[in-house]
Amino acid sequence: MKRILLTTYLLFLLFKCYAQETTLTSKLASQFVKYYNISQADSLYTLLSLEVKKSLPQSNVSVVVDQLKSQFGNLLTSEYAEADKGITTYIAEFEKPGPVLYIHFNKDNKVVGFFVNADKRVKTPLREGEDLISVSTSSAVIRGTISIPKAAKKIPVVLLIAGSGPTDRDGNSPLIPGKPNYFLKISDELSANDIAVLRYDKRAIGRSTSNKSAAEITLVDMVEDARALIQFLKNDDRFSEVIVCGHSEGALVGMLASQNEQVSRFISIAGPGVPVGDILSSQLKETMAPDDYKMAISVMDSIKNGQEIRQTLKNGMDVLFHPSLRPFLHSLMKFNPQAEIAKLKMPVLIIQGTHDIQVDVNNAKELKKASPNAKLVLIDGMNHILKQAPKDRQLNIATYSNEKLELHPRLISELTQFINQMTYGN
Secondary structure, three states: HHHHHHHHHHHOOOOHHHHOOOOOOHHHEEEHHHHHHOOOOOHHHHEHHHHHHOOOHHHHHHHHHHHHHHHHEEEEEEEEEEEEEEEEEEEEEOOOOOOOEEEEEEEOOOOEEEEEOOOOOOOOOOOEEEEEEEOOHHHHEEEEEEEOOOOOOEEEEEEEEEEEEEEOOOOOOOOOOOOOHHHHHHHHHHHOOOOEEEOOOOOOOOOOOOOHHHHHOHHHHHHHHHHHHHHHOOOOOOEEEEEEEEEEEHHHHHHHOOOOOOEEEEEEOOOOOOOOOHHHHHHHHHHOOHHHHHHHHHHHHHOOOOOOOOOOOOOOOOOOOOOHHHHHHHHHHOOHHHHHHOOOOOOOEEEEEEEOOOOOHHHHHHHHHHOOOEEEEEOEEEEEOEOOOOOHHHHHHHHHHHHOOOEEEHHHHHHHHHOOOOOOOO
């Protein structure tokens, strides 16, 4: 089982493994927000514990909700805050900025209290040139940081789209010890070259929220979020052009988002060049016993075709193909990166590290084959988190948690050259 988990972790950071963190309380917190917003007091009352019901009769719930809504407005989506001494706390932000609503659940998944208080979450202080942004989509509120260097004229802006797993706006993940900060470092380096950057927390990660539970989120939702951010940037007259840059799975998201948004350039960094099912099949074949591998392929075929899985999963497959992961895997398997990159009409840059143990060089070559006019750059010694790394697998993995490592020195020069060039050619 450990070998399977390690392989998947190295492939795509366990895809959306953070979906496995979904608990009943997260769904109930979302229901609380929903019932509150539609003033459905009787349904909200069913979420309360017996102790709360005794002190707050059902007839008074609608009064409390009406008072809160008149003062603070509707709630945005709920976000997990902490679990302590048997109490799980969620925070829901109001439409009006300021205080937030704290919702407490007990071990029986019942609401034992909800109250308005100051937002006590730790916030990273902004640095010079940085600002926070918030963009609403049909089912999420996406929050990020935009870095804008001082300039006397309009400048290009890059939208950074993170790969799979619980990766935040800086390129960090709770699955990785330490903070590689590769998105933060890209932002800093590009800003130093008079290029603005918007990096963001994916929905249900960090400060971004979602009306859908983690188990309901699909690749289509990720694309919708990216398109909303592109439109946000295009409406800002400080920018001369919008460039989309996707990393790993984010490259596929970026391809799909760029097809109808008229962005000026597209950049794929360590992007998959074949359907994710093919990559996963290849990785699992190296670590699974033949019988387990045969079952895994069968399960993947069922997920791809939207069919029910009837097999009894074992040896790590119960985690890898957890029911909460299947909707996202199904949506991901529907797309072939080669077909999607071929649809792009703008200049395209494909960057791939030769020491990437998650997405190998052949993926970049397949993307280039599908998009002949694209510029292909292979960076010798760069790994998946965009750092200089040994080819040895274990030593390569060790760099993931080394906070002191800087970006590969060639990466930024390739990005800035592509972004700043006035004309495009091979």
